[in-house]
Amino acid sequence: MAIENALMAFPMASIWAVTLVLLPLAGVICCFLLPRISRTLGLFTSFANLISVSGLGWQLLEHGSYRHAVGGWGAPLGIELYADGLSLLMLATTAMVGFAISVYSTAYFKPAVGVRFWPIWLCLLTALNTLFLSADIFNLYVTLELMGLSAVALTALTGSKEALNGAMRYLLASLLASLSYLLGVVLLYHSFGSVDISLLTQQMQAPSATLAAATPAVWAALGLMGAGLMLKTAIFPLHFWLPPAHGSAPAPVSALLSALVIKASFYILLRLWFTLFEPLVDGEAINSLLGLLGCAAILWGSVQAIRQTRLKLLIAYSTVAQIGYLFLVFPLASNMGSVAWNAIAYLIISHALAKSAMFLCAGNLLRFGGHDRIADLDRVVQRLPLTAAAFALAGVSIMGIPPSGGFIGKWLLLETAIIQGRWDLVAVIIIGGLLAAVYIFKVIGYTFSPAQITHEAHNVSARMQWSALLLAIGAVLLGFLSLPVLSLLNISDATITSGVGL
């Protein structure tokens, strides 16, 4: 009876949102206690996670954005979970990519490594889910740390020299970034006595407070949090840790890192920038600076990617470049609006799908031939047509060639840039696309060589090939799904959004 009453008393969305938090957590503990079946548990958890996200999405579509006061206290005393269109898209991307990578991992990891992989990956899933559901800057700090530490642990999984060095560098960068972020949180808390994003935003945006809000402490918080999050997102020139980490981790881990982890810190940056920091940064030079960094990242990352001789490093540098596109939102969205938003959301999702597919392909090639030297790939790819196709399709999206999700993102971005007369950005976007074509086709060109296979080839399971291919197909099909995806993005809460449709 009590249960029925309780069910009546709270919305369905609560069930799904709380499931998203508790389910992967329970998965972690079960994997820890029952290592022998951790593979099954991991796969099941990520599948159930997918269902929970669908459930939450369905509820959000029906009822609009959603808040959940943890502990029943509500902000500012307690912590609130918050889900709107943007968080839903991030959660959905995480769930989809995460599930595909889970399927891949069931075949990729040998049991001895898998036992260590699954609980940590579920920790990462917990971190991502809680991060995207959080509306509290201190809580975000905890989720950031949870995410950072699990990402580092996953990077070091193989125990090779490169992986350990990469993980160490990653860990130090990540910790530095977190502390910088935390000091920002401290300053904000002591300025306003709250850590809830919407309350902080209200205080920042209250007409009487607008001038008073721009205190040195708030500016310092902006700088500290911005710098920390940018370091975690690996925007040029703070990208130094990314290629060694993403290049040396096991393939499914690289996929997770490139597709999801860096997006999470970018998501927080996006949230903070366009809610509570908006009165400070609106139309300011700081946005131009971020845009400039984005441009530099696009060009530098692409050129570096072209120069690489190893496939995984090429893909990692491509990530550096693609992050640059995301930062173009700052100069573009500050003036006008929602088109830039849509563009960035689209780029985030399609990059997540395409880049994870690429890393999984690299994993297949590595498994098959025992190396990832690009110039010797001709010995490999003829025999893995599905993987070659997956790589090519993912490449189409990365290059932004139609029909693909990447194209839609690029189109929207170009549209805003042209409307605002930012021809410099237009040029960078186009050049970035051309450079991407260079490095993608540098790889694809070798897939048609008819060279004989000269080495002992290892079998690559169908599961590993298909999960990569399905992700890549998803990235392409995204090109036809812009209306539903963008309508999800428009689920928003009028109380905390500033005019940009966040």
Add this chain to the structure above:
Amino acid sequence: MNSNAWVPLLVVISSLLPGLIIFSLPEDKVRLRITLNLFGALVKFLLVGLMLWGVYNGYHYEIRLPLLPNLELVLRAGPLALLFVTLSSILWLVTTVYAIGYLENSPHRSRFFGFFSLCVTATTGVALAGNLITFLLFYELLTLATYPLIVHRGTEEARQAGKTYLRYTISGGALLLIGTVWLYSLTGNLEFTPKGFLTNMGEQHYPALITIFILLIAGLGVKAALFPLHGWLPQAMIAPAPVSALLHAVAVVKAGAFGIIRVVYEVFGVEFSAALGVLTPLAWLAAFTIIYGSLRALYQDDLKRRLAYSTVSQVSYITLGVAIAGPIAAIGGVVHLVHQGVMKITLFFCAGNLAETLGIHKISEMNGVGRRMPWTMAAFTIGAFGMIGAPPIAGFISKWYLGLGALNTGQSWVIFILAGSSLLNAVYFLPILHRAWFMPLPESWPEDHNFGNKETAWTLLLPPLITAVFALAVGLLVTLPFSPLEWAKLIAAREFYQP
């Protein structure tokens, strides 16, 4: 949405679906693959026939699918679209037969035929595109689908050719993309409309519009091989013969030329383009390309390369016809889209037959080949005479209307270009014919494959004969109701006369 709406989509799917299935077929399922290919080609042919009949009777075929907020994916069968889609569906059928014979027993056939079908899908999409973004989408898909065909042999040379091809086409695609987005952000409209949709734009937008025009034409000019963007075409000759045939006659080159027609007629509109003052430079560029291509063709000993430069030259007739900005020249330009396709595909088929049967790749090896392979060389002769512009073959009709149109609009310099190019055509084709028919047979051919009492495999022989007959027929039967010329007149009338 009535049932008519689905027809254009089905036309696209009729080659897409077999293509996707073929990818997954193992190499040894030859029969199934052939069946699928021919089935797809036939279905497409029948559907196109249905649309031809329907449009003639006033039905409207259009499907709209949402792509972006306020922007749709549109497939529509107008007269211009039908002209191109008919050409591609017929030539696909013929080329499929040819490719089956040509690639017999060579490796990676599933991959080849898969991309071959994708390539046709893209061409069909280009033809039926009802707005610029749909056009762009299929135009880029065409780039992606043809790349694997060009590098199909997998040699280092093929890889380099593929690289060159991509360097040109992807850059071109990027220019087209900027132009399209810019146009959209300026006007909020990308729909292909007879006489264009820009007539209301004020003077203050003219500089922007001129830039957009240049961007679009440059983007399309890459595929249409307008000088100086033609560099990829001769290199792409490394591809297997059916691919070259398709690339030159229907798919890539034509997609570019077709795009130019669309942009001038249905985006900017002839009158508006003329007001912008962009047509005369375009005409000059086309004229220059015509002469330049012919001159380069003169110096090629490799048969396929000579044909490639001939394509550079011939495709620019289409651009020239469009840029002259008169109704009669427009007929000539548009109809040449079909005529050049039919003639050039014949020539490439024949070149492929020579290479496949006798190992002949160079013109200097062609002595007496007409006596060894009379049917093939007969088809070749028809194609060559057509190119020169000898009546009553198709090429003559195009040149006639072009010249008439130029006089009509007072641009008599075009006559000299036409005469000069015809002369050059004769100079580079007639020696080939002379060699083939009148020079003595060599002691041995570079290779000699035996096909019993036939000169070559029937799957190789039939296609060029059919297309040669087409080339004759469209020249002889120009007055029949469904002839390309009649369609071209209809299209020109829509652009120039109707209110």
Add this chain to the structure above:
Amino acid sequence: MNPANFYALVGIGLFCIGLFGMIINSHLLRKILAFNIMGSGVFLVLVALGRRAENLPADPVPHAMVITGIVVAVSATALALTLMIKVATQTGQATLPDEDDK
């Protein structure tokens, strides 16, 4: 000067010293120690500023946050130290290779 502000300034000082240490030192153990100094600085600022108003009891919320922060820092340090030992046993040195080396 208010003692709370004094402690907060010390915290800022520690943060900057730690930052300096993290950048300048190449030995990993020193880097990790520097990270801990930075962390202590942040926690000090957090707690100290919670009692800026002298006539009132201290704000309990920063205290709770600091405990959370410390646990996180301890966890991170444990992982970092283990990783360092692994790096040292694998590569023979407890420093990271220069980026220029590659």
Add this chain to the structure above:
Amino acid sequence: MNRNRLLLIVLLPLLLTLAAGLGYAVLSLPEQPQYLQQLVMDNMADSGVSHPVTAVLLNFRAYDTLLEMVVLLLALLAVWSLDMADPQHKTAPSLVLDTLTRLLTPVLILVTAYLLWVGAHAPGGAFQAGSVLAASAVLLSLAGWRLSDKLTALPLRIVLVAGPGVFIILSALSMVLEGQLLKYPVAQAGLFIVILETFATLSIGATLAALFLGVRPGKINKNKDRKHK
């Protein structure tokens, strides 16, 4: 060395500027905002404990605490996943260490219990208690004491996850009972917190000690077994 000096020349002024800027920011902070502090005080009655920090930790912001327990568990997972070599102490502990450990361990456990209990109304609580517990375990391990084989597998793991596990169970229970994550029934709030704290203390103690060892205990024993044989 040269490079380092260059770095120093660039870095020092930058950091000094940063320090000055941050210091200025701290000093220019507005009047201390009081209302959250007031809010904590106002809701103490419903929190189930009488010490405000514990109330914030385990009730108002218990969600943070849940995640932080997960961070701790994750650190252990990560350390174990690195698969450290067994340090292998061969020397027997000195008499002083041995005796002192024997004497101190019961006292430390008593202190643990006290800290846990006192947390409800005075400074103390699960983390302080857990740290002391961990200290005693570290002492024991330094003195050469190891968990018996029987306990290293599942039982140890259960102790390690008891804290977060109970947290999750109670969270789910609160969802069912109150329809909100981690919302305790007001009457039972004290009970909920005591259960949470007890299990958390156990887990924190065990986890910290395990982090100190750095090696999966089962592994040590396995190696030992091999040596015996």
